[in-house]
Amino acid sequence: MDISYQGANTYIQTAGYALDPAKPTVCFVHGAGMDHAVWTLFVRHFSRNGYNAIAPDLRGHGRSGGDALTTIEGCAGWLLGLFDALGVGPVAVAGHSMGSLVALQAAADGGERVRAVALLGFGYPMAVGAPLLDAARANDHAAVDMMTIWGHDFAAQIGGHQVPGLSITNVTKRRLDAARPGVIHADLNACHTYTGGVDAAAKIKCPVTMILGDRDRMTPVRGAREFAKQLAGCRVEVIPGCGHGMMEEKPEQTHLALVKALA
Amino acid sequence: MSGPRYLGFDTLSLHAGQRPDPTTGSRATPIYQTTSFVFDDAARAAGLFSVGRAGYVYSRIANPTVSVLEERLAALEGGVGAVATGSGMAAIHVAISTLVGAGSHVVSSRALYGGTHNLLAYTLPRFGVETTFVDPRDPQAFARAIRPETKLVFAETVGNPRGEVLDIPAVAAIAHAAGVPLVIDATLTTPCLLKPFEHGADIVVHSLTKFIGGHGIAIGGAVVDAGRFDWEGSGRFPQLTERDMGLNELDFAEDFGPAAYIMRVRLEGLRDFGATLSPTNAFHLLQGLETLPLRMRRHVENARHIAEFLGGQPAVEQVTYAGLPNHPDYALAQRLLPQGCGAVFSFVLKGGRAAGRKFIDALQVFSHLANVGDAKSLVIHPASTTHARLSDEALAKAGIEEGLIRLSIGLEDPQDLVDDLTRALNVSQK
Numbered sequence: 001m002d003i004s005y006q007g008a009n010t011y012i013q014t015a016g017y018a019l020d021p022a023k024p025t026v027c028f029v030h031g032a033g034m035d036h037a038v039w040t041l042f043v044r045h046f047s048r049n050g051y052n053a054i055a056p057d058l059r060g061h062g063r064s065g066g067d068a069l070t071t072i073e074g075c076a077g078w079l080l081g082l083f084d085a086l087g088v089g090p091v092a093v094a095g096h097s098m099g100s101l102v103a104l105q106a107a108a109d110g111g112e113r114v115r116a117v118a119l120l121g122f123g124y125p126m127a128v129g130a131p132l133l134d135a136a137r138a139n140d141h142a143a144v145d146m147m148t149i150w151g152h153d154f155a156a157q158i159g160g161h162q163v164p165g166l167s168i169t170n171v172t173k174r175r176l177d178a179a180r181p182g183v184i185h186a187d188l189n190a191c192h193t194y195t196g197g198v199d200a201a202a203k204i205k206c207p208v209t210m211i212l213g214d215r216d217r218m219t220p221v222r223g224a225r226e227f228a229k230q231l232a233g234c235r236v237e238v239i240p241g242c243g244h245g246m247m248e249e250k251p252e253q254t255h256l257a258l259v260k261a262l263a
Numbered sequence: 264m265s266g267p268r269y270l271g272f273d274t275l276s277l278h279a280g281q282r283p284d285p286t287t288g289s290r291a292t293p294i295y296q297t298t299s300f301v302f303d304d305a306a307r308a309a310g311l312f313s314v315g316r317a318g319y320v321y322s323r324i325a326n327p328t329v330s331v332l333e334e335r336l337a338a339l340e341g342g343v344g345a346v347a348t349g350s351g352m353a354a355i356h357v358a359i360s361t362l363v364g365a366g367s368h369v370v371s372s373r374a375l376y377g378g379t380h381n382l383l384a385y386t387l388p389r390f391g392v393e394t395t396f397v398d399p400r401d402p403q404a405f406a407r408a409i410r411p412e413t414k415l416v417f418a419e420t421v422g423n424p425r426g427e428v429l430d431i432p433a434v435a436a437i438a439h440a441a442g443v444p445l446v447i448d449a450t451l452t453t454p455c456l457l458k459p460f461e462h463g464a465d466i467v468v469h470s471l472t473k474f475i476g477g478h479g480i481a482i483g484g485a486v487v488d489a490g491r492f493d494w495e496g497s498g499r500f501p502q503l504t505e506r507d508m509g510l511n512e513l514d515f516a517e518d519f520g521p522a523a524y525i526m527r528v529r530l531e532g533l534r535d536f537g538a539t540l541s542p543t544n545a546f547h548l549l550q551g552l553e554t555l556p557l558r559m560r561r562h563v564e565n566a567r568h569i570a571e572f573l574g575g576q577p578a579v580e581q582v583t584y585a586g587l588p589n590h591p592d593y594a595l596a597q598r599l600l601p602q603g604c605g606a607v608f609s610f611v612l613k614g615g616r617a618a619g620r621k622f623i624d625a626l627q628v629f630s631h632l633a634n635v636g637d638a639k640s641l642v643i644h645p646a647s648t649t650h651a652r653l654s655d656e657a658l659a660k661a662g663i664e665e666g667l668i669r670l671s672i673g674l675e676d677p678q679d680l681v682d683d684l685t686r687a688l689n690v691s692q693k
Contacts, residue, residue, distance in 0.1 A: 041314070045316060149269065158279060161334065164327075167338050
């Protein structure tokens, strides 16, 4: 569905379902340079099992208009405002990579409007290396290549994935290729410069689950586990043989973890 | 600025799509010879049926052995995904039928494999789909033929038997300007020699039966999707841009983004038309694919050698091979096919049909049969086989000389091939 929100067209994937205020809502937030389609299997599952399932394209991404927001706090505020605009009640929020920072900040700022959080491919601080930031700033295709290769376990290039016949490497490349100029850099820089994680963690009252890949090269497990100590009662699920892109690399294990985290 | 490296073509030919079997450790791809797959529980079954979870249901739609082949082909072509089919013609049919409906129109090169020509010229019109055939050497002819109801442009990388080389970048630009995808049959070149997606094509089809298998023991085909075509922007494909109540309420472009087309090929094409590749044939084709880069280098080397040899023979009127400077597409071939123009070409023998028959019967290393792309060298004389019922006049109208011989050059010692051809050429002129 498309709505006009904050002066721009905003696209929200619902798998064709109308939102029902009587249902609980789950929201999925994509990562840097990506769009809603990374969540399709999960949106389809939850929408057919008693939930409003929404996966917005962040401002300036995918089918949403406007300029990309440049801070994690800005994205979190945008997301909370979107919940209000959609008239949905307490929301369970899952975010991946940059989206996990947005989910963390939204849970801190949203109070009772956020009832649970799942942080996938999470790390804090989410420092981005200079070669990647520089390439993204220059809209150099090397940024796409770095994100594609480092964004998955090495085995992802070999393949053998759970969705038959798809090349996850090439699907990721095409998604990143489709990002408008400047968007990948805006996203990566927002991750790189975000400093509110510790304060956000202290404010969060809702249940938090981290879903991590043990072969994640972008946000390694060790750092995420360390940060989890600052989140009261945070549950950590580690998916074996999985890199940063768990929704594509291990969709079934990610599904099972999300059902536990968001139900 | 350089980024990290992707795996190379030769490595992907061996490994893409397969990791050692997690249950047994089998290094080779296991043959999952099963029709169906047990669901862990009712919830997983419901999720699989509603396209809310990933996995296997029924081998008509997806099978783990076949998926290895599909993923490998997608990796080699640089596509987002592939669907394997029971034959090359099945691949062409499902590639086209995913895009067209009654009232649709296709623009196609007229330099086509006979089976493809038959599908477009005679079979699809019965279902309300018309085709306009154009000269592949005239890109503007494609532009002139496109209509509001056109859904795709179709052509082969290199024509058979004349070796017309398609100017893929030019034709792709014309197709895209009109909002339609370019579908390319790349059977004769394989991704070793030419990757059509790098030149602007949107969809590639293969007969895997030919060079990709290479051994001549298994029939198969595949459709590969570049994942770049703007289905929403085109406005001509509601089957990809609107929610389909007959297909799990999917809106393919919205739900699958760059994989929209190939997901519909699988979920509609295999489900409803059922032209599935068997796991055993997928296994056989994978064995061939592992050595494709090595074989194609030798195929091309031998083909160039034989073409040059034939060009110097007094019994030969003309050799049609785009790798020779006298071919009209030589310059284009140098640009698009720098590693070689494949190993299928033709020549015209002096002496017409009678000489052609004598030539064929005198060959001992070449096999006389209706196929191309085998590891063994193959030959056919259209005037006495595929086109035998045509009069001399009708043959000329079809552009086939009475003495036309088509060769598919294999991997034998090239001197043995030269000796075999020398013997047969001598016999043909007596």
